[in-house]
Amino acid sequence: MTSPASIKIRRPDDWHVHLRDDEMLAAVAPYTANVFARAIVMPNLKKPVVLTSDAVAYRKRILKATDGTGFIPLMTAYLTDATNPSDLEKGFNDGVFVAAKLYPAGATTNSESGVTDINKISSVIEKMEELSMPLLVHGEVTSPDIDVFDREAVFIDRVLEPLLKKHQGLKVVFEHITTSQAVQFVRAAGPRVGATVTIHHMIINRSDMFKGGIRPHLYCLPVAKREQHRLALVEAATSGEKCFFLGTDTAPHSVNVKESACGCAGIFSAPSAIELYAQAFDEAGALENLESFASLNGPAFYGMDANVDEITLTRESWKVPEVIEVPGTGGVAPFMAGKEIQWKIS
Ligand code: NCD
Ligand code: ZN
Numbered sequence: 001m002t003s004p005a006s007i008k009i010r011r012p013d014d015w016h017v018h019l020r021d022d023e024m025l026a027a028v029a030p031y032t033a034n035v036f037a038r039a040i041v042m043p044n045l046k047k048p049v050v051l052t053s054d055a056v057a058y059r060k061r062i063l064k065a066t067d068g069t070g071f072i073p074l075m076t077a078y079l080t081d082a083t084n085p086s087d088l089e090k091g092f093n094d095g096v097f098v099a100a101k102l103y104p105a106g107a108t109t110n111s112e113s114g115v116t117d118i119n120k121i122s123s124v125i126e127k128m129e130e131l132s133m134p135l136l137v138h139g140e141v142t143s144p145d146i147d148v149f150d151r152e153a154v155f156i157d158r159v160l161e162p163l164l165k166k167h168q169g170l171k172v173v174f175e176h177i178t179t180s181q182a183v184q185f186v187r188a189a190g191p192r193v194g195a196t197v198t199i200h201h202m203i204i205n206r207s208d209m210f211k212g213g214i215r216p217h218l219y220c221l222p223v224a225k226r227e228q229h230r231l232a233l234v235e236a237a238t239s240g241e242k243c244f245f246l247g248t249d250t251a252p253h254s255v256n257v258k259e260s261a262c263g264c265a266g267i268f269s270a271p272s273a274i275e276l277y278a279q280a281f282d283e284a285g286a287l288e289n290l291e292s293f294a295s296l297n298g299p300a301f302y303g304m305d306a307n308v309d310e311i312t313l314t315r316e317s318w319k320v321p322e323v324i325e326v327p328g329t330g331g332v333a334p335f336m337a338g339k340e341i342q343w344k345i346s
Pocket of ligand 1: 044077108109219220221222249251252265266267304
């Protein structure tokens with residue numbers, strides 16, 4: 001079958017974004033807000049979004065940065081060892097918090113105040129189970145003795161499986177999955193477990209990080225894995241199965257902190273995300289499943305309606321900018337900077 005020159009899909013949502021704050025927020029948020037109707041906003045600011053009041057204030061700043069687009073930020077709570085279940089419940093019942101995020105302490109950017117031991121937040125998890133409030137997990141163990149490429153698979157065995165057994169009603173999103181083990185686990189876990197799949201994990205494998213030299217702009221967490229895992233992710237995302245949905249994990253950092261002796265983790269994919277997903281689905285011969293993945297499965301998991309308006313993607317080549325200016329920094333290099341992409345949003 002020849003693939004079409006253009007497709008129309010319901011407007012997508014992004015179920016995993018980092019919008020940052022201040023000048024970075026102002027510079028990056030429009031790339032998400034101009035395409036996606038809604039996005040799950042990650043709470044890992046330098047001073048994390050822990051309390052309902054933090055989220056109310058942050059949401060206001062996001063709405064200001066995306067004024068005129070109609071974008072709806074869906075706020076999340078950053079869980080700590082000291083999270084108060086009553087504040088979380090109030091935030092959820094008031095429609096401020098949509099979900100809460102588990103960062104194992106030390107797992108990734110700004111995760112220092114994360115949870116040191118899942119058992120320390122049992123009362124919080126019980127409350128979330130009772131409320132049907134989704135728990136979003138950064139699924140990596142942090143023990144230094146576990147190889148960085150094994151951290152996700154070990155997390156499944158040591159943390160996620162026991163957690164789901166203990167809390168039979170808990171809804172979980174396994175964020176930015178990177179392994180075939182995670183794909184299999186999510187498929188088998190039933191409708192209360194979903195997973196986001198990023199576009200960069202569908203495109204790069206771990207060798208790409210070292211092609212011709214070290215490529216700091218391809219470094220993110222969880223780190224990209226072997227080719228066999230990338231293939232499993234492409235197969236899962238493009239299958240149309242309800243448990244897999246779009247979450248870019250777009251995570252901007254300025255060029256100077258990426259290109260450093262100790263460069264930080266995160267890939268800024270927002271400027272070309274939906275176009276690259278279209279290209280990946282096209283290459284997999286599965287464009288007909290793009291709408292399920294990008295626009296239907298996520299809202300269904302979160303118990304929300306799909307968006308009513310549509311976007312059109314056209315087969316047309318364009319070049320991703322080399323850098324996005326952010327005042328006060330050296331700018332941010334987007335994913336696939338300077339490269340040609342074969343699909344374009346009209
Ligand atoms: C994210 C960030 O920079 O905030 N980085 C990343 O590599 N994905 C944090 C995260 O989602 O792990
Ligand atoms: Zn993230």
